[in-house]
Amino acid sequence: MACASAITLFSCLLLFFLLFADGEQTKLCPPWCVSRLDASNERIKISLDWICKNGADCGPISPGGPCYVQGDIKAMASYAFNYYFQMTRVSGGFCDYGEVAVLSTKDPSHGACKFTCTPY
Template identity: 30%
Template sequence: MEGTRHALAFFLLALALLFCFADCSGHAELSSTHSNGRVQEERRNEGVATSWCIAKPSTDDESLNHNIDYSCRQKGVDCRPIQPGGSCFNPDSIISHASFAMNLFYKSAGKNYWNCHFNGTGLIVTQNPC
């Protein structure tokens, strides 16, 4: 019974995190251009755009803060949206902010599974948050 509650709690938290990305994530668009080679290239990249990195719900606050600090120091990661007054500051929770920063790092580093490891605190999801 307790395992079922933990699984349900994990699912609901993961779903909530996905929704927090809805306003802050870019959308990958596929062109309908049929020029030779272009559609084939876009199809090959299509799978890359279908995963996101979020913080595991069981992660302690110290590790989440470390993940934010690490991610936000990396080239190509702009964490201004999760600063007070930023467009993704709300929900104002450490797990939401960490998930945002971790996902930006994951995207900027190439969306490899190891770019979402974060010492075992990252989780790759394939459900589109939008």
């Protein structure tokens, strides 16, 4: 009986190693929530302001932050939208924010700007 438990534990550890050994946790992570390309900057700004006032960590998109992209509100809003979505999706949160955001299976991280992803 102890052997069966050891085999189960070994199998679980092997699976964990295979999934995470290459450093690509993203295999379990999609989706990310990003700005819609066809959304107007004005509507994105309204949603971004709301998200930042209601729990998203918008520090990284402030000037000097790793996700600050001068003149590209869609890139910066994507970070905030995703942060809020990842934070709320376990409790049923959606990725929409006034029809300015959409789900993506492609990791939008770039350079030092790392988008969070909550495996499920």
